[in-house]
Every structure is written in C-alpha cells, then in structure tokens.
Amino acid sequence: MKTVKIVGVPEHFNLPWQLCIENGEFEAEDIDLQWNNIPEGTGKMCQMLRDGETDIAVILTEGIIKDIVAGNTSKIVQIYVQSPLIWGIHVASKSDFNSVKDLKDKKIAISRLGSGSQLMAFVNANEQGWETDNLQFVIINTIDGAVEALTNLTADYFMWERFMTKPLVDNGIFRRIGDCPTPWPSFVITVRDEFLKKNPKTVEKILEIINNTTHHFTQIPNIDHTLAGLFNQKIEDIQEWLKLTQWSQKNLTEKAFIKIQNQLFDLGIIDKKATFAETVKAF
Structure with a gap:
C-alpha cells in the first residue's frame, strides 16, 4: 500500500x-x-x-x-x-462601510502572507483603481480569526469564498458588500x-x-x-x-x-x- x-x-x-x-x-x-x-x-x-x-x-x-x-x-x-472562485468582500455587520469604495486604504484581514485572501486583495484593489502599494494586511490565520478581527475592529474587511462565508452573513456577523471573482x-x-x-x-x-x-x-x-x-x-x-x-x-x-x-x-x-x-x- x-x-x-x-x-x-x-x-x-x-x-x-x-x-x-x-x-x-x-x-x-x-x-x-x-x-x-x-x-x-x-x-x-x-x-x-x-x-x-x-x-x-x-x-x-x-x-x-x-x-x-x-x-x-x-x-x-x-x-x-x-x-x-467567487470571493465575497465582507465587513462587520455593524460597521459603517456600505460599498467596496468605502474600503480604500482600510485594513484587510488575510489568513497568511501569500494566501488567496491576500492575493485577491490585490486583484480587487486593481479593479477599484487603488494604489496596491498602500494595502495594509492583518494576519488572522483562519475564518474564526477574521470574525474576531472584524468584530474587534483590528481589521476592516475580509475576502473569502462567498458560499462558505454565507452562514456568517445569514447570522448577522458579517455583511457582504461586494464580490470579486478570480480572473x-x-x-x-x-x-x-x-x-x-x-x-x-x-x-x-x-x-x-x-x-x-x-x-x-x-x-x-x-x-x-x-x-x-x-x-x-x-x-x-x-x-x-x-x-x-x-x-x-x-x-x-x-x-x-x-x-x-x-x-x-x-x-x-x-x-x-x-x-x-x-x-x-x-x-
């Protein structure tokens, strides 16, 4: 074997x-x-x-x-x-962010350096016309870490697969304010x-x-x-x-x-x- x-x-x-x-x-x-x-x-x-x-x-x-x-x-x-892969762009449900444009220069929760959540932040920033040199990352390791970071305001938004994150949206923990499919x-x-x-x-x-x-x-x-x-x-x-x-x-x-x-x-x-x-x- x-x-x-x-x-x-x-x-x-x-x-x-x-x-x-x-x-x-x-x-x-x-x-x-x-x-x-x-x-x-x-x-x-x-x-x-x-x-x-x-x-x-x-x-x-x-x-x-x-x-x-x-x-x-x-x-x-x-x-x-x-x-x-359809990446949902998520914020804390009680945050003041209402559109993706509100997230310019805000802190991004990512699982690890080199992760899809980091790389897709570059894709999204490029699509929005933002300077990618200005992106700020907060390493949170897992989706549970993202919940903690967004709730405690140590990060402002989190990109993750839309459907796997949907229960957190349904339960009022996150709000999804946009999508960013991989090209x-x-x-x-x-x-x-x-x-x-x-x-x-x-x-x-x-x-x-x-x-x-x-x-x-x-x-x-x-x-x-x-x-x-x-x-x-x-x-x-x-x-x-x-x-x-x-x-x-x-x-x-x-x-x-x-x-x-x-x-x-x-x-x-x-x-x-x-x-x-x-x-x-x-x-």
Missing part, C-alpha cells in the same frame, strides 16, 4: 476527495490517500509542499503559481475547478517534484479516480442535501453553487498559463516569471 499525503481546504469543493476515500476507491488501487484539512488555506499549503509535509495539495491557482515562481519545487498536474480557474492539483518523479503512475491513478467522481458529481443522488448538511449551508445556496461550479479533468495549457502569469505580474503579485515547464507537468 502506497501512502500519499494530500491537503486541501475544508470546503465543499473537496467533498469529491472525501467520497472517494470513504468509498475505498484509492484503497482498491493499493493507495493509502491520507487527507488533511488545512483551514489556514493556500499560504500554509505552499509551506507544507516546500517542507515535504504533504505530497499533493488541492490549492488556489494564483497562490501556487506565485510560490513556484518564488522557488517551490512542485508542479501543477491538473486543473481541479475550472470556474472562477482564472480557481483550484489546481499540485504535486511535489520529488514525489512526482518517484511515483508518476500513482499520481496518474489518483487523478483518474478523482476525475471520475468530479465528472459525475452533480448527478450523485441528494448531493445538494449532503453538502448543505455537512457545511451548514442553505439548500438554495448549495444549489446555486452547484450550478456555478465547473469541474475540470484537464491540465493548464501553456497559453492559459502564460495569460495567468502575465496577469499576476501586471498586478505586482509576482516580480519575475517561471517557464511553463517549471510550473506544469502534463500527463
């Missing part, structure tokens, strides 16, 4: 992995896939790949490309979710170079199994009710999310990679560029 360590955020996007593990699909192929939830998100997962604490990460596209450019020796082996596919599957070189067939088999599940995911009986129960969501919100989410079974093309990297460079998120071969491994 081949042990493989994999990490991802504890969100609805990663239920297909849990279903495959529970159904024994990896085990049937002699793979012991050990899933670990990382609520701190992309910045933490990048560090785990670097430190050899995980073999695979299901991770935000912009975050891992930034980290590979910065020296992370890992490869993107597939797009996992093709559709954009690229939201999630990719990334593997450490060392593991990939030694275990290409194992990685290929893992992709084959997860792709079969995501391909048929929306047809799983009562999947909307399952997701709503697991993630404390309203059924109508989950049904909307299922309609908006487009799974992928393909890898990044060189053309798509160049476009994304150029966008990151133009936004000042990266200050140099990597080659396609340094970033993406095709099967």
